[in-house]
Amino acid sequence: xxxxxxxxxxxxxxxxxxxxxxxxxxxxxxxxxxxxxxxxxxxxxxxxxxxxxxxxxxxxxxxxxxxxxxxxx
Numbered sequence: 001x002x003x004x005x006x007x008x009x010x011x012x013x014x015x016x017x018x019x020x021x022x023x024x025x026x027x028x029x030x031x032x033x034x035x036x037x038x039x040x041x042x043x044x045x046x047x048x049x050x051x052x053x054x055x056x057x058x059x060x061x062x063x064x065x066x067x068x069x070x071x072x073x
């Protein structure tokens with residue numbers, strides 16, 4: 001069973017140029033999944049590039065995530 005099937009997503013938004021779903025966790029965290037599975041490898045690459053640039057610059061940068069609304073139940 002995939003993570004998408006087990007998790008109840010509550011919000012939609014964007015990570016860089018990729019559409020994503022979000023789910024809140026009880027501990028205050030967040031789960032994120034791509035709306036289209038074809039975007040999985042480019043998103044992983046963008047995460048690595050973002051992390052490398054932040055590390056090289058010696059800063060802790062916020063993730064480029066934009067929440068655009070709630071999903072309808």
